[in-house]
Amino acid sequence: MEGNDMKKRFAAAGTGLTAGALAAMMAMNTFAAQVTEDKAKSIALGHAGHTSDQVTYIRSLIGADDGWVVYDVKFLTADYREYEYEINAADGMILSIDYEAKAPAASRSASSSVSLERAKELSLEHAGQKAEDVTFVKLENEYEHGRTIYDIDFCTADNKEYKYEVNGSTGEIIGWEYDIKKSLAPGAEGGVSRQTGAVSGIEEAKAIAVKQAGLSLSDVAWGEVKTDYEDGRMVYEGEFFCGSMEYEFEIDAATGQVKKWEMESIYD
Known part of the structure; x- marks a missing residue:
């Protein structure tokens, strides 16, 4: 709740709920x-x-x-x-x-x-x-x-x-x-990948990305994957496709953590 216009993120059940x-x-x-x-x-x-x-x-x-x-x-x-x-x-x-x-x-x-x-x-x-x-x-x-x-x-x-x-x-x-x-403890099931350790290159970044999607390298077709810098940190960013779905990701090169993750239908 910030200032006079509290930012709302993910709202919940009405206030008619009983205590507790x-x-x-x-x-x-x-x-x-x-x-x-x-x-x-x-x-x-x-x-x-x-x-x-x-x-x-x-x-x-x-x-x-x-x-x-x-x-x-x-x-x-x-x-x-x-x-x-x-x-x-x-x-x-x-x-x-x-x-x-x-x-x-x-x-x-x-x-x-x-x-x-x-x-x-x-x-x-x-x-x-x-x-x-x-x-x-x-x-x-x-x-x-x-x-x-x-x-x-x-x-x-x-x-x-x-x-x-x-x-x-x-x-x-x-x-x-x-x-x-x-x-929740870091690395709890269902979270974005929180592995630690530097990523050795684009191929390892690809492996992290498809693992996050629950896929294997043979399941996907790759778009562009490249290195970039965000807030002074090197990241791997790219996209890949599986069936009718498109996935986009950004991975911290120093830690291997997936920092951004998006997926949508190619028909959207």
């Missing part, structure tokens, strides 16, 4: 490997408590983020609630969630009757956490769009991150984020 519902729902991430786009949408909708005919999709795409191959599924409901999910493309695990209630301006009030302590309690209840188990990293209130908003950020000892926006007048949670990626 967020923590409980996170335990439901048990899906087969190689999740399809339709499956990712289904996971997001099921978690949010909606069906496809109740939402308008803003985007649904696959790419790399923080070392994970993920589906970015974002949608909006008829009552102006925006949801955005980041879903592991390998196993369907929900890696991060954002939610924002985009209420019409006429419904907003500038008065503040909810205390900061109460806003903290509401945030912790929604996250299924206790005050003694978290570290608060941000506790602020601001005047935004004619209303008082509390910004409350905290994290757990195992690096799960939570960010909340609470309406100071009604106590409604109008925005929240959940991110689990930092709590």
